[in-house]
Amino acid sequence: MGLSASCIFVQNPQQLSPKELADILRRYMTAQGFVEAEASGANTALRLRFSASGQWFAVSPEKENHTALKRCAAIAVGAFQEPVITAELVDSDFAELSLQVANRKKSCRIAIGEPYGGRTHSDYRQFAAQFPNCLNAAQLKEICEGDDVFAEDGLAELGNCLNLDISLLTENDDAGSAVLYFTKTQVPEIERTELYSGNILSITEKPDPAAFAKRIVKAVSSAWEHTETETGKYIRILETGNSLLLFSNMMYPKLLAAVVGAPLIHISVAEQDIEKAILQPYIFAKAQWGTLPRTALPGLLESAETNEDAFREAAMNGTGCTTLFFNDRPFPPALIRLSLRMLYETEQFAYLYQNPDRLTMEQIIEKLDVILAKVYGPKTISFRRLNMDSGEYEPVSYEYPGGICRTDEAHGEAYLRIFVNENGIALTGNLALPDHHSYTGIFGQDCVYLKIDLENLFAHYELYAPDGSELRSKMIDIKEYPTYCEESGFDHTLLDAVYGSDAVVCWYSRPRDTN
Secondary structure, eight states: OOOOEEEEEEEOTTOOOHHHHHHHHHHHHHHTTEEEOOGGGOSEEEEEEEOSSOSEEEEEESSOSHHHHHHHHHHHHHHHOSOEEEEEEETTTEEEEEEEOTTOSOOEEEEEEOOTTOOOOOOHHHHHHTOTTTOOHHHHHHHHTSOOSSHHHHHHHHHHHHTOOTHHHHOOOOTTEEEEEEEEOOOOOOOOOEEEEEEEEOOSSOOOHHHHHHHHHHHTTTTEEEESSOOSEEEEEEEOSSOEEEEESSSOHHHHHHHHTSOEEEEEEESSEEEEEEEOSSTTSOOEEEEEEGGGHHHHHHTTTOOHHHHHHHHHHOTTOEEEEEEEOSSOSSOOOOOOBOOOTTSEEEEEEOOTTOOOHHHHHHHHHHHHHHHTOOEEEEEEEEOTTTOOEEEEEEEEOOOOEEEOTTTOSEEEEEEEETTEEEEEESBOOSTTOOSTTTTSSOEEEEEEETTTTEEEEEEEOTTSOEEEEEEEETTTHHHHHHHTTOOTTHHHHTTSTTSEEEEEEOOOOOO
């Protein structure tokens, strides 16, 4: 049986001494709410090991399971702000390495040798790009996919390229190591009370404030009636140099994003922290929530060319804002307008179909009209709305009559791009389907969903059966997706064609109220 081991390597470009590195780790753990402790009273132990070259050092947790390794790697990235490589060697057969870099959300992974489940996507280019003076993607691929009998040999070759001492992984030598013990300080739990909140309209080009206000009034007119008289319900608009800030006490931020039809960055300020959420205009999309320290607020607001004082005064008192006041409609005739869009436009993607029935473009559009009319049919939608008299959120239900229609670009809320030729059909766009409906089974035939990540150079390939059930899903190198498509009987050139000038673009909107 071969060797199994794990290690977290941290680059040390400044050649800091072991004492300096240990002090950095102590300061970071203190900032995270830990205090140094004796071994007997500690709940976290971190071991630092140092190599003779000093260009890398190792950090490892006391318990070397996968969860502990991930947690330890996150600590190393946060503390030292240098590239971190987590290496896991399995029975000398293969090794998996994950590279993490500070301020980069995604890690990249490579494998040396053949993993038991088969070789998955390896980010050779992204990994090698972090060490341009040491090796390139082709050299890295050759090392990882070479004919070495033992994975340690491939690791040693990689170590020679990166000046990384692999013995820190393969030899368990305590000489020259230091173990730091920490325990979490007991901080009394403080109930979070929001002081004020607001939203940054997150779009590239700032709209005209007056036209934007008219658009909001129209969008909510089915549920709220605009009035010039001051009431308890409002939407406030504050214009800054490059943004519009929105404040409202009559609807949840997620619903506000759907009403304005654009992404919002929601900021909720409390005494001890701030909560930030990225809200998409598609009402069914999940929000991305995160908690930040209170000190992060000025930086967040600086990007919107405002400051904490102006944001607070606008949120609490309406200072500098255009304020729209509203009354409830006693019997709202329809649901507030919800955006039809989903924000996939940052990725290149398409649904590919084989088209054995040789459908024409007209027949495809007719089929889509039937399907869209069905999924956007009548429904009852419920949510909770603030009662200004009681201060409580009360359940409200609206009967939405349904409907979706084709229109022109000037009046459209969302679109589909369609391409068809003798080899198949391609479909893309930003028109969302509600209630977990999908485009995968709309034509009753096999379908490939293909998404290209041009930044990280990989493709997401999914094969679906006629009923929409998933048959295969794989992350592959960006160069490999044509082969996967052809093996499944699909023409990969349809992906580029649907973004070309020969594609037909259909725009859609919900029917407008006559009330």
